[in-house]
Amino acid sequence: MSRIGKLPIAIPQGVEIKVADNNIVTVKxxxxxxxxxxxxxxxxxxEDGKVVxxxxxxxxxxxxxHGLYRSLLANMVKGVSEGYKITQELVGVGYKAQAKGNQxxxxxxxxxxxxxxxxDEVKAETVTERGKNPRIxxxxxxxxxxxxxxxxxxxxxxxxxxxxxxxKYLGEEIKRKAGKAAAS
Numbered sequence: 682m683s684r685i686g687k688l689p690i691a692i693p694q695g696v697e698i699k700v701a702d703n704n705i706v707t708v709k710x711x712x713x714x715x716x717x718x719x720x721x722x723x724x725x726x727x728e729d730g731k732v733v734x735x736x737x738x739x740x741x742x743x744x745x746x747h748g749l750y751r752s753l754l755a756n757m758v759k760g761v762s763e764g765y766k767i768t769q770e771l772v773g774v775g776y777k778a779q780a781k782g783n784q785x786x787x788x789x790x791x792x793x794x795x796x797x798x799x800x801d802e803v804k805a806e807t808v809t810e811r812g813k814n815p816r817i818x819x820x821x822x823x824x825x826x827x828x829x830x831x832x833x834x835x836x837x838x839x840x841x842x843x844x845x846x847x848x849k850y851l852g853e854e855i856k857r858k859a860g861k862a863a864a865s
Contacts, residue, residue: 684748685748685751685752686734686736686744686747686748686750686751687747688751689731689732689733690731690732690733690751690754690755690758691730691731692727692730692731692732692758693710693758693762695710695711695762696708696709696710696758696761696762697709697710698727698732698758699727700725700726700727703718704718704719704720704721704723704724704725705717705718705719706718706719706725706754706757708754708757708758708760708761709761710758710760710761710762710822711761711762712760712761712762712763712764712822713760713761713802713822713823714761715757715760715761715822715823717750717753717754717757719734719750720746720750722736722737722743722746723735723736723737723743723746723747723750724737725750725754732754732758734747734750734751734754756824756825759824760821760822760823760824761822764820764821764822765820765821765822765823765824765827765828766818766819766820766827767818767819767827767828767831767850768816768817768818768819768850768851769816769817769819769831769834769835769848769849769850769851770814770815770816770817770848770849770850770851771787771789771814771815771816771817771848772814772840772845772846772847772848772849773789773790773838773844773846773847775788775790776788776789776790776814776815776838776846776848777809777815778807778815778817779807780805780806780807780817783798783799783800783801783805784796784797784798784799785797785799785805785807785817785834787834787837787838789837789838789848790838795837797833797834797837799830800826800830802821802822802823802826803819803820803821803823803826803827803830804819804820804821805817805818805819806818806820816851817834817848819831819834831850834848835847835848835849835850840853840855842855842856842857842858843857843858843860845857
């Protein structure tokens with residue numbers, strides 16, 4: 682049996698979970714509402730404060746889906762109760778970011794500024810402190826969406842290995858290269 686799939690998901694206070702007859706699970710909490718379609722072979726049961734995902738057989742496909750959907754449901758429950766936060770850092774001279782409503786404007790050393798429009802579910806905040814690199818803080822109830830937006834932002838200017846300039850996740854270690862050897 683899947684070690685992750687067989688674990689029950691505890692439902693925190695203030696979170697409602699509904700399973701529709703067409704295997705759509707809706708999780709509602711203080712930070713929003715999320716929906717996930719579950720594979721038709723699997724079944725989801727909500728009983729005495731816990732959610733359990735049940736698979737019909739021990740086929741390889743069912744085992745894979747069992748752990749996957751259990752993890753997705755656990756992420757949804759955590760998202761609507763606590764939320765997810767990703768912090769990114771802009772490393773480079775003149776690199777800036779400014780959040781205005783649901784869009785972020787980046788100055789990343791290109792000839793023009795880049796404007797990225799965010800979905801309504803993701804909130805962005807920019808922090809600029811003297812002597813520190815500018816930071817972008819993304820928050821959302823949807824783990825998949827906030828991760829995808831963070832990856833898209835990082836792809837605007839990936840960290841390069843020689844000087845370490847670019848957009849990186851806070852705490853991410855960039856493997857550095859030596860560069861050119863001195864001429865002798």
